[in-house]
Amino acid sequence: MADLKAIETLAFYGPRNISKVSRKLQIPTETLRKRIKRIYSQSFLRFHVNVCHANLGLVTGVVFAEAVPGYENVLLDALKINDFWTFLGRCYGMFEGCVGIFPIPRERCCQFEQFISEIERAGLARRIQVFWTSFFHPTxxxxxxxxxxxxxxxxxxxxxxxxxxSADANSLPLLAEPEVSVKADEIDVFLIKELEKNAAVSFKRLAEKLGISPQLVGYHYYRHILGRRLLESFRVTIFHFGEDSEFSFFIFNFDEFEKLAKFTSTLLDKPFVKTLGKILGENKIYAYLYFPRSEFRTFLKALSKLVREGILESYYYVIQDLDNSAREIIPFQCFKEGRWVYNHKGYVNLLRKFVVEKRLIEKLAHKVHSKVEEPAKTRILMGKTATTN
Known part of the structure; x- marks a missing residue:
């Protein structure tokens, strides 16, 4: 429990505030440092940041893509053509395919949907859905x-x-549609992408990478990144349920906002919740959840009971394939002169070229396969003739 409490408190205050965390836990700072070091050595523990996409002028799209059988990895590679993905992975369960997270410049959301439709028209996916969300991460x-x-x-x-x-149905601020605008400059975006990799990286190290003073890094961190709420919270990655656990993606549907608010309010303090997001303009919630495998089916039974009792209208889910998943930092290279550069034509052209190349490879593979089979069939026919004679 002491280790879990230390990790929980660090996730709330951030790995830079060791002194504040030690006071909160009422243990000496050096004891806390040793405990964190021990946890690092004994388990997979990492600290990152959760970016407030809305304050960077981005709207977060969650993509659920059902693959055409045999094209699962091709679909994954096609989605990676767009520079704005921050998570992409294979999934299985209610369908076999991919899930992706794409923070997209607000004025380019329609073009992103066109890019996704192009993938479907190319025959790589049976169905693709894009859910625009008010992404947030409960502590x-x-x-x-x-x-x-x-x-x-x-x-x-x-x-x-x-x-x-019995939950309070009062509207949660987290469920409100966010105001989307760019509140960052290029230094801020560079610092954020470095903090995404390691939330505890030193100002000195960041200054060396940028070629500026540590004092200027500190100014941007406290006045811009924290002051303008460019970071939503800190993220701790630890497999607290052990190795026999799995991550899953859910969409929960409700017939009333009040029911959605009640349901969501009960998830904000649960150890199995990683990410939540209100689907913009709909009574739906996106959730990224983490369970011991032994509890997953029990959770589904609980959901079924909520459906029967009229609280939850419906839901669907897929399970993350951890061996075929990747995270990426925000596309800082696309942020220039205070705005995001989204190369829609370039992405579509690359996608079309990618599809043509894949089809040519398939045709060549089919020809080679046919040539290999032909002599084999001839030998079989000759053998049958010899036996008949």
Whole structure:
């Protein structure tokens, strides 16, 4: 429990605020440093940042793409042609395909949808959906549902169902549609992309990369990045449910906003929630969730009960293929003179060229396969003739 509490508090205050975290936990700073070092050595622990895309002038699109059978990896490569992806991965479950996260310049959302439609028209996907979301990341509450006495996790789904029914339906600020505008300059965007890789990187190291003074880095960090809320929160990556666990993507549908608000409010402090997002203009929630495998089916049973009781209208999900997933930093190279450069024509042309090349390769492979099979068939026919004779 002490380790989980330390990680939870660091995720709230950030890895730079070791002194504040130590005071909050009421332990010496040096003891905390040693504990973090030990956790690093014994498990996969990383600290990153969650970018507030809206304050960078970006709207976050979540893409669910059902692949044409046999074209799953081709579909993944096609999606990577667009520079603005920050997550792409294979998935399976209710369909086999890909899931992607694309923060897109607000004025280019229609062009991005055209790019996605081009992939579908090319025959690489059976169906592709783009959900524009108010992306947000709840601060992880890792200690909740953990039994200190037995050292085990206690997933009380019946209690959670009751919590959903009795939750406060008052509108959450997180569910409001965000105001989207660029509040950053080029130095800010460069610093953000470095913080995405390592939230604890020193100002000195950042200054060396930019060729500016550590004092100027500090000014941009405190006055711009924190002052203008270019960062939403800190993200901690740790597999707190152990190796036998998995990540999944959900879309939850509701017939009323009030029910959506109740449901969402109960997820904000749960240890299995990684990311949430209100689908703009619809009574839908996107969720990126993390479970022990033994609890996933039990969660689905809880969802089914919420459907039967009229709280949740419907849902669907896919499970992340961890062996075929990748994260990327914001496309800082596309931010120039205070605005994002989105090369729509370039992406479409690259996509069309990519599709043509893939089809040529398939044709050549088919010809080679046919030539290999031909002598084999001839030998079989000759053998049959010899036997007949």
């Amino acid at each position: 992880p509450v890792l200690c909740k549902w953990f039994d200190e006495r037995t050292k085990t996790w206690n997933f009380d789904w019946e209690k959670w169902i009751k919590e959903v029914k």
